Structure formats: C-alpha cells, structure tokens
Amino acid sequence: MRLLEERIKTDGKVRGGDVLKVDGFLNHMIDVRFVAELGREFYDIYKNCGINKILTIESSGIGVACLTAQFFDCPVVFAKKSKTKNIDPDVYSAPVFSYTHGKTYDVIVSKQYLGEGDRVLFIDDFLARGNALMGVVDIVRQSGAVLVGAGIVIEKAYQDGGEKARAAGVRVESLARIASMSEEGGIVFCD
C-alpha cells in the first residue's frame, strides 16, 4: 500500500537496526483517519470471506482492529496478556514469547467470545518473528473457529514470521513489507 509506505518513510524511525518506531501515527499516537484507511484496505482484501469477528492482541493492535471492524460491521475481541501461566478453564490460552519485553506471556481469550461458527480475521500492527500470530493460530484452533487470515500493517519480511505462518497454511496479507532496514540505509520495501 503506497500511502502506508510513504508514511513509514516520512514518519518512521529506525533504531538500533531492528526497531522501527512508528509512534507518530500507529503505536503511541494514532492517526485515526489514516488508520481507518488501513482498515478500509483490509476490508477490500477480505470483504468476501464471511468475516464475523476480528481478533487482535492488546495493546497496540486494538486501535487498528476497531477502526477495521467498522467496515466489516463486526465486533473485536482482543486477547489479553497474562503474566502467569493460565489454567482458567473458561479461557483459551497460548504462550507467546515477546522479543520486545524479553519474556513469555500467556495470551488468553474467554471461551465466551470465540467458538465454532466464527470466521476470524486477525489484525495486528507488526509481524516479525510471528510469535503472536502463531499463538493466535493456536487459540483459534482450540476454539473451533476458522482463521480466515491475518491483516498486518507492517511485516518485517526479512524475519521469518510471515514465511512460517504462510507455510502453516495461514493467509497473511501485509500492507507494507520491509525487505531491509538500518539507521544508515533507511527502509527498503519489498517489490
């Protein structure tokens, strides 16, 4: 998506080789009008897929998920991060290792809000090593719902998360795919 690539070029900041700060429009301050355009793009991609629920993980996925859900006219379920290993019988859970925080969370979703008959679109701001996405794949599988696909704002295509998920049969659609980036060389997008 050209508009997003331009915005990343203008406002994104590469830090220490592997950190892309997009705090100015996506991750700390949310440019709501712009992010709604991303949502419209996800809708264009998935509008004929019978999506009835959007799933994301707190916190930074929630904004883009809500603004996307308006086009689908469906609810958002946001998975919660729990620091303790979760054995609550009323939730689905999957361990997700966060490189950002250097620890493993249990990601949990109440059984009340996901189940058979649901056709789910997973929305998230970033895809890098794919740990969050594979946790969600696990949770949706447990629930008996169908994971129709994933809508990712920014994929670090030089890491293996997207490849892993696609190899596992997950449809992954990313609005911007970064081939490489560095503080010196800037950001290069995939063709």
Place this chain on the structure above:
Amino acid sequence: MRLLEERIKTDGKVRGGDVLKVDGFLNHMIDVRFVAELGREFYDIYKNCGINKILTIESSGIGVACLTAQFFDCPVVFAKKSKTKNIDPDVYSAPVFSYTHGKTYDVIVSKQYLGEGDRVLFIDDFLARGNALMGVVDIVRQSGAVLVGAGIVIEKAYQDGGEKARAAGVRVESLARIASMSEEGGIVFCD
C-alpha cells in the same frame, strides 16, 4: 445515557461486590457499532470545545478513544504503562496505583505528542477511585496542554474518583453513573 444503562443491565455482571464485568461489549469483546455510539455521545457533549487530541491509557481505553476520535477528526494518544520508574527526559510521567493489579505503574506520554496548544479530551472506560484520571491531570499539566475534560463510559459514583476530580476543577462527563451494585441487589444507576 439510557442505551448504555440498558446494555449494562443486560450484559454486565457484578462479581464480588465491586467488580463490574462488561467484557461482552467493552472490555474484552468490543461491540464496535455500539461503542461508536458512545463516541458520538462524547462528541455531542464536547463538540464545541476545540478538542484537538484525545488521550487515553492502554489497554481498555484505546478502542473507545479511537471510535470517539473519528467524530472529532483528531488523533488519539494512548499513555503507556511502564513498570519501572521512568526518568526518560523525553516523556512526561506520573505514578498511577492500579487497584485491579495491586501495584503502581508509571504512566508515560512522549513529549513529542502532547504540549502547549493542545486541547485534550481524556477518554476511559471506567472511573472509580480516579487514580488514572489524576495521573492524566498531572501529565497534561506537565505538558502545558489544556485538559478540557474527561469522557468516561462507566463511573462508579459510589467511589470518590469523580468527586475528587470535579473538586480539582476537572470537567467529568460519564455516560453511566452507578450509585450502587451488588451480586444480590444488581446495579442501581444515579438519577
């Protein structure tokens, strides 16, 4: 707001005297169409106040903040919770004690995204003892911005947060105000 009170009566669950679970439409699953109606209500209240930025705190405020911001056509800034005492010179921070988690967070906002000239509406899902709100008051004061007011979805009016904030001169508008609640007696709203 009658529609909200009815929804709380129908879908809310009181647990252990002081916990109101509204996970089915606000806090875990987000009924996006319904929450956008709450946003429209906040807009009706504050539309002539020159709001140019909506501030909230991760995680559960983000959805309602984004859906509200669309009416104001302004960005959302979400304050982040940091577990460590924050002395980063590039952020405003204030300590906020969370009763839910039994600990104090530093709530932080980058200086890049809040400052003089901003007219801020704080949006949150709950107001109880008012710790989050008073932390935000502190951060906005540090930044030199103007806190025009707060838009709260559910105020536990039997706790002192709203009273404290109003006594400190903060305009607080809550869409539902709970006078009392219990597992046996159900939920009673203020007149």
